[in-house]
Amino acid sequence: MTQTTSESPSSVEDLLSRGSSPAERIQHVLHGNPALSPLIVLVVSMIVFGIVAPNFLAPSALSLLVQQMAVVGALAVGQTLIILTAGVDLSIGVAMVLSSLVMAKLNAGGVPGFIALLIxxxxxxxxxxxxxxxxxxxxxxxxxxxxxxxxIFTAISLLYAQGQTISLDPNAFLLVTGSSISIGSVGITWGVILMLLLVVVVGFALRTTAWGRHLYATGDDREAASMAGISTRRVLLSAYVVAGFCVGIAAWIVCGRVGGADPNAGLNYNLLSITAVVIGGTSLFGGRGAVVGTLIGALIVQVFNSGLALAGVDPNYQVLATGILVILAVSVDQWIRRVKS
Structure with missing residues (x-):
């Protein structure tokens, strides 16, 4: 049972001093730093799209890009916890829709915004x-x-909202995540800040707490973790509960983005969250990955979508590019997992 989220400088130096091939050295470095490969992809793709589409690197375009990935980013944090345990959550997007509908409908019906948010x-x-x-x-x-x-969640959402979109008063508390603040020439919404705060808190918990270590251990080898005294069932349950909280935060962010709640808004978020996690370097087999990589993965997906759109590429090719990215990410993960210790 191993937890491979980082590799110390000394171990990297020892590796480079061995007689291994360049490919094996790269394989070891990527194995110890799951967020490194998606970071390289992000930097290269931004450079390429900056050349192909001159407006891509404009502050307004970058601001819009980050705002568009805030919902996916928050959902992907929760999805990361599930995938780290070697699971997957196909309901995460529609759970977000259900949560947002409850918030919006209660608030529209006269319940104070903060109470509606808590519910x-x-x-x-x-x-x-x-x-x-x-x-x-x-x-x-x-x-x-x-x-x-x-x-189940899809049916409940449609029945609860009666198929209708719920609009909120522009000054409603739930819409605060859609308001923005200016940082220089870039506008950042509170939803983006909330998503980044979620990344920091969950990332800190995974890296520095016993719960985080147990989560990695359970995903890496559940049987071995159980033999080591870890309550794997409790760890798994906690991962789903914390992921549910991330869903609630994403629901609040989406309310701010759309000005209310739409029962048909979450159909693509399930796959987008999984895509962001996989591209971000988290292994579908569990036990390896980091939330910061997930954030980078969500940025990569949005960079490709926005960059191709600004370059005038047919939207169908945007979907094609995302599919290719997923296959490449899984292929790289398989290659990295075969690293020789």
């Missing part, structure tokens, strides 16, 4: 708790569980 967050946590209980207590595969709850 919406509670609903999001309950969706994660339901998924976690089905996985840990009934021992159902995460893929099957979340595929089923995807349909």
């Amino acid at each position: 919406g967050l509670a609903v999001a946590v309950l969706t994660g708790l339901l998924n976690g209980l089905l996985v840990t207590r009934i021992h159902l595969p995460p893929f099957i569980v979340t595929l089923g709850t995807f349909s």
Whole structure:
């Protein structure tokens, strides 16, 4: 059982001093630094799109790019926790929609915004708790569980909202995440700041707390973690619950972006969150990855979408590019996992 989130400078120096091939050296470095390869992809893609589409690097374009990835970024933080345990959550996008609908409808019906927010967050946590209980207590595969709850949450959302979009007063508390502040010539919404704060808090917890170490250990080898005294069932359940909280934060951010809640708004967010996590270097097999890599992965997805759009490329090719990125990311992950210690 190993936790491979970072590699010390001395170990890298020892590796470089060995007689290994350049490919093996790169393989070891990437194995110890999961966020490095997506960071390289992000930098290269921004340079390329900056050349192809001159407006791409304009402050206004970059500001819009970051705002557009805030919802996916928050969802992807929660998805990272699930994938680190070797699971996957196919219901995360529609759970966000359900949470946002509860927030918006209660607020529109006269419930104070802060109370509506707390109730919406509670609903999001309950969706994660339901998924976690089905996985840990009934021992159902995460893929099957979340595929089923995807349909359940979708149906509840449509019934609850009666298929109608809910609009809020422009001054509503729930829309504060859509308001922006100026940092120089760049406008940043509070939703983006909230998403970045979520990344920092969860990333800190994963790197420095016993809970984070247990999460990595459970995803790397659940049986070995259990033999080492870790309550793997409790760790798995906590991952789904915390992911549910991340869903609630994403729901608040999406309310600010769309000015309310739309029952049909979350169909693509499930796959986008998984895409961001995979491209960000988190292994689908669990036990390896970092939240900062997920943030970079979400940026990569948005950079490609925005860059291709500004370059005048057919939108269908944007979807094609995302699919290619996912396949390449999984291929690189497979190659990295074969590293020789």
